[in-house]
Amino acid sequence: MMADTLALLDDADLRRWRACARRFWLHRQAAAEEAAPAPADPTDADVVHGPALDAALRASFPAGVAVPAPRTEADWNLAIARTHAALAEATPQTEGWALLGACLASNDGACARVDLVTRGSHGWRLFKLRYATVGTEADVDAVALWAHVAARSGLRVQSVGLLLVDTGFIYPGHGCYAGLLREVDLGPTLGSRPVGHWLTAMQACARAPEPAVPLGAPCTQPGPCEQLAHCALPEAPARPGDARARLEIVGRELAAQLRAAGHVDLHSVPLDALPDARLRRATRAVQQNAPVLEPAAAPLLRALPYPRRFLRFETIGFAVPVWAGTRPYQVLPFQWSCDTVAAPGQPPEHHGFLADATGDPRRAFAQSLLLALGNDNGPVQAYNAGFERNRLRELAAQFEDLGPALLALAERIVDLFQIARAHYYHPAMAGSWSAKSVFAAIAPDLGAEHFECEGLHTPLEAFARALQPGLQADKLQQLRAALLAHGQRQTAALRHMVALFEQRGEEEASTCPSGPAFRPCSPDQPG
Incomplete structure (x- = not known):
């Protein structure tokens, strides 16, 4: 057993050291002072993977055995003993066997918690599991360290690699996820990772005095360093002028x-x-320092007949698909929101659909949408309408009986993005034409650009949380209420945009300066 397992170097230490020696040193000092284990390596928790991760892994490795994650030095020593015992008991005849979270320690001061170990014909196969389509340089570094620790622990390593999501996989249903994960061999790349030299340099760094702040340290890449406060870096000089006026x-x-x-x-x-x-x-x-709207926008919108509809879709793409017939990361609609204005001056009538956890929502989504919008030929206004049109075309291809009506609905969509881009600009947009930026500029009081519920910041995160099994009923209701309210704010922002363009367009028509620099755009003029 290791005398001080928590003092060993792991792949999280390696990632910090490779990014910035000072970051690594400060973290090691803090860990020693607090006598606490290092934080877990960041995972893909910020990505919506789907509620079936465990089922997917178990389908690929039905005889898998898990080593509980260690938190203390005693836990680590027990986990290392359990790992060696499980590896000793593993037999080649056990189909689908794997050891999940194998814990190892080497005699040169490193430890590893390997995502997955399986038996090969000539030794052990080590894998890092990523619910993603590609790996990163940090993934390769981690696997290189794991292979080093495994070899120094007496294991015969046959191969090392990544397990990534195969986007060509189509989920057949019934929990059959075999084939979802594809293997990527990293053996040829390990020669460029001198792990032994790295460990020696890291140990020397940990014993040395505090390193200086290096030039060009990635203090905010890919996210802010957790040690920024200790470095006391001077604040970056303010950009000259207004950030909204940057070149x-x-x-x-x-x-x-x-x-x-x-x-x-x-x-x-x-x-x-x-x-x-x-x-x-x-x-x-x-x-x-004021918005500009070309007068040509107003007649384009005033020419649209009633009833007018204002439409927004919300979609999700799971790494691990949960509905039969779908692929990893396939863009699937789960919510639509629509305001209908029957005549000028009439109050809007809101309709919507939000999927539940009973199954693939696409057919119910399409049917409810056609029931609400498919009974006339009136315009349907959306922002960046190519997104909605593409979803309708995908639904039409999926459901042949609904196809003609869905395609007809797609032809009725009027793209407010194209009209806004060709005729409007607000300084608060700061060069961005996303719906969030435009909504925040034209209707800040509505809050249509924001979503916040239970610490979640996007509708897709909220919907993914709502699908998690065992969620309390009050939490589920809170998530669904937040999603419905967000949809209403979004369609209200679309209505506000059109009303603003129509009203201000009339005002601009009487005051617009003349001259080529201010010439109004024609409907066909590229923006």
Whole structure:
């Protein structure tokens, strides 16, 4: 047994050291002072994998044995003993056998908790499990360390690799996930990972005085370093001018040219230096610190007949599919929200659909949508409508009996994104044309750009949580209420956008400056 297992180096230490020696040193000092185990290696918890992760793994390795995750030094020593005992008892005849979370320690100061170990014909096969389509350099580093520790622990390692999601897998249902995970051999890459030298350098670093802050340290990549407060770095100098006026709003290449010409931000850029109407409109809005709407937008929208509908979809794509006939990461609609305005001045009527946990929601989604929207030929307004159109076409291909009606509905969609991009700009958009940015700019009081419920920040996270088995009824109801309310805010924002464009377009028509820099866009003019 190891005398001080928690002092051993693991793949999380290696990741920190490879990023920044100071980050590694500070973490090791904090861990020693607190006499607590290092935090677990970050996982893919921030990605919606789906509620069937355990079922998928068990389907691939039905005879799998799990070693409980160790938290204390005593736990680690027990887990190492359990690992060696399980490996000693494993037989080649046991089909689908794997050891999950195998714990090992080497005699040169490292430890590893290997995601998955299986038997091969000539030794042990080690895998890092990622519910993703590709691995990262940090994954390769971790596997290299695991292979080093396993070999130093006396194991004969036949191969090492990643287990990744195969996007060509189609889930047949009934928990049959065999084939979901594909193997990627990392053996050829391990020669570029001198793990033994790395461990020696890490141990020397841990014993040395506190390292200086290195130049170019990735303090915020891919996320903020947990040791930033200890480094007391000076705050980055504020960008000159208003961040909403940065030159990159007109594109990186043009921004570089403008910067070379001596411009710091858009406030000093002459409109005639910009090549198209969309960029001139954005710059004009920044310079006058007020939104600009070309008058041509209003007649486009006023020409739309009633009843008018305002539509938003929400979708999800699970790494591990939960509905038969679907693939990993397939974009699947689970909620639609729609406001209908029957006539000018009439209050909107809201309709919607939100899937439950009873099965594949696509047919119910399509049927309910056609029932609410498919009984006339009126316009259906959406933002970035290519998204909604593509979902309707996918549903039409999936359900032949509903196909003609779904395709007809797709043809009725009017894209407010295209109208806004060709005729409107608000400084608060800061160069972004996402629905979040536009909604926040035109209707900040509605809060349509935000979603927050139970610590979740997107509708897809909330829906994924709602599908988790065993969720308390009150939590489920809270999640569903938040999703429905979010849908209502989104459709209200679409209505607000159209009303604003129609009203302000009339005002702009009487006050719009003349001259080529302010010429209104025609409906066919590229934005």
